[in-house]
Amino acid sequence: MAKQLTIFMENRPGRMKSISDVLLENNLNIWAFTIQDRGEFGLMKLIVDKPEKAQLALADCGFACVLKDVLAVTAEKDQPGNLDKLTTALLEKGVNVKDAYGFVSPKDRQGICLMEVDNPNDLGLEETIAAHGFTLLTGKELYEL
Amino acid sequence: MDITYWNKDIETMDRSAIEALQVKRLRELVDQSLKTEFYKKRLSRAGITSADDIQSLDDLRRLPFNVKDDLRQNFPTGLLAVDMRQVVRVHSSSGTTGIPTVIYLTQQDMDNWTNLIARSIVATGCCQDDVFQNMMTYGLFTGGLGLHYGAERVGMTVIPVGGGNTQRQVQIMKDFKTTVLHVTPSYLLHIHSKLENFNTEPNDLYLKKAFLGAEPYSENTCLKLEELYGIDAYNSYGLSEMNGPGVAFECVYKQDMHVWEDAYILEIIDPETGESLPDGEKGEVVLTNLVRSAMPLFRYRTRDLAFVHPEPCPCGRTHRRLSRILGRTDDMLIINGVNVFPSQIEEVVMAVPEVGTNYLIHLSKQGTLDRLTVKVEIYAKMFTGNMKELDALKKKITEKLRASITINPHVELHEPGALPHSEGKAKRVFDEREQL
The missing domain is CATH 3.30.70.260 (ACT domain)
Known part of the structure; x- marks a missing residue:
């Protein structure tokens, strides 16, 4: 089953970049992403080439993130x-x-x-x-x- | 200016006569207090074993202070000095840390309290011609029922509508030609902003006066309300531990609040050292209730900061006047008239496993009303990536907070580590309300 990376993200300037920074540092490729907005926060959902590695890297940086079957x-x-x-x-x-x-x-x-x-x-x-x-x-x- | 009195002899008594009455009542209070185990122990440690240890007002300083925590630790009946069968009324504050503070009144205590409120109302020039609409919350809160009984005692026509439902409030003001309101200043401002929606102008109302209370406000708000409605607004002071309203009230001159010194001993102390401060100096208000036998309470530290005007008032009353409340010695917040301690919010937040330990309390204005926002960080290990669960989490925290502090907060979820961590003592309260 394919894995989607779901990340809790505050809805304010710079938060998406802080996620993309981590992905870049780890040389991860993004196939697709979407954002589900809920006022002061949202969920960023990503399909990347190495989902486990991406999750570990983001969790190391303090993000709340999980892998989900999609x-x-x-x-x-x-x-x-x-x-x-x-x-x-x-x-x-x-x-x-x-x-x-x-x-x-x-x-x-x-x-x-x-x-x-x-x-x-x-x-x-x-x-x-x-x-x-x-x-x-x-x-x-x-x-x- | 027309000056009317409820009890002219007492209200215009010589200072020496007031002090003599205070000593007499303080002696009775000591005797009454000694009927409880708590005070017996506390007073004997201070070397006081009977009323005879009180010979002059200076002896007041031999009595130890009492604080809110003493009331909590003696919950529910530790400070009760009469048989429960003599108690006709119980009032209680919202429980700050799960334990509320409770007060008891006998029929005589009720009469004493009601007379003080009647005296306050008459001092503002009200009489039985007036129609009184009470917009304060009824129930355990002392403000609603206190003024209700006092206004009835004066003989005013009392409309016990309670808080909220602005449209109905306005309709009642018109239907019954209300002349006097008891209301929080923020709610009175709010009503004004809604009048247009009900095709009503202040001129369509019959208002003459408003008693403002339950939350601090500035002189400017008072002036603004007087101008918006074309009324006289009167400041009042009270706290549930001292029965509630009726401790101090402005007279027709509206130059700060007369403290009814036949019933209360007023002290201003340095909150750091506990030393008494002279009149005119700002410090913590300390009160002794001289007219409540069911639950004696002396030298109670209110944590309110204010100062005393000793100069005689043109109204002829000899009872000294207290300034408006200038602040607090603790971190208590007053949100839409409700007292809230940050610790209450902390307790709720800490008990929710899905959020972290950092939180922020943010206060702002939405129109004229206060808006409380509680910001919490989600706990990464409990995150499931499910939006429904996040919605439910928000709702759960909102409901738990509402149950604890009785006001409806706006809850925000934030990333782990996103809220500012302050070094040393964390600053968790950001109050951005414009001073009313």
């Missing part, structure tokens, strides 16, 4: 109706999406959708998604793009 879904072909198919698969399993974002793979220009759901390791979820024509990337596949 779904990294990719489709065979970019075409209309992909999201509809994916949401059909999720609905079949009764999965609620808490957060979602995406990026384009630098390797083959494929779109990759990242989704935070309540129970990403639910039995049969991967099969259901695959049955609708999607691929669920493993962590390794994702980090080595």
Whole structure:
């Protein structure tokens, strides 16, 4: 399962830079990120090439951060109706999406959708998604793009 | 100016007669105190075993001071000097560290207190023609019920509306042609800012006077309120340990507050050394309640800072006047009229495992009302990355704080280590309220 790095971050100038500084110092590459804002604070969510290393480096600098399993879904072909198919698969399993974002793979220009759901390791979820024509990337596949 | 008195003989008594009355009542107080184990021990250590040890007012200084902690340690009945069957009223402060301070009154004590408040009200020129709208909180807080009983005793028409619900307050002021309010200055300012919403102008009201209390405010706020509403505003002073309101009140001249010295002995001391200070010098207010038998309390250190005006007042009252309260000797905060100690907030914060040990208390103004913000750091080891849990954490801290300090705080979550750590004694309170 792919890992997302979730970091607690105060909502004021300079806090994002303090995170990117740590990532740069450790030569970590960012595939995608998003921010969920909640007033005086927010959560920064990152997909990086070495999530464990990133977590340790940030925790060393005092950040509250955790690794969470997320779904990294990719489709065979970019075409209309992909999201509809994916949401059909999720609905079949009764999965609620808490957060979602995406990026384009630098390797083959494929779109990759990242989704935070309540129970990403639910039995049969991967099969259901695959049955609708999607691929669920493993962590390794994702980090080595 | 028209001067009216509730009890002219007492209010205009010679100083020597006041002092003689104080000595007589102080002797009774000592006798009454000796009925409790706590005072018996404390007084005997000071060499006092009966009223005969008090022969003059100078002997007052032989009595030890009492402080708030003495009340807490004797909670609930350690200072009760009468049978509980004689007690007709209990009042209590919010518990600062979990233990509230409580006072008891007999029927006679209630009469004494009510008469002092009636005297205060009449000193401002009120009479039974007035309609009195009491906007203070009722319940265990002494301010609401205290003025209520006093105003009834004067014969005013009393509307016991209590605090809050601005629209209803304004409607009642119009419906019943309220002439006198009892209110915190910040709430009276707040009402003014809302009048427009209710299509009301100050001129549509019948107000003549307001008794301001429960929180400190400046002379400028007083003047501003008088101008905004076209009223006379009167400062008052009291604290629950001394029964509440009715300790000191401004007369029609509004040049600081007469302390009713037949009922209270007023001292101003140097808070560092405990030495008495002469009139005119700023120091800690120390009070002795001479007219409460259920729960004697003498030489009580209020922690309020003020000074005494000894000059005679043009109103003819001989009771000395106390300046407005100029500050505190401790770190007590007054937030929208509620007394809050930073330690209360600390206790709540420290008991929440998901947050760290550093916190900040930030006070600001939202309109005319105080806004309390409590900033805490999240604890990295308990962080799960789940927004719902962070929302729940915030709510939990907010509710625990509200239960402890009775006011609704705004809670902010911060990164671990983000709040300034001060060296030495941490500065955790940032009060950015403009002085009202």
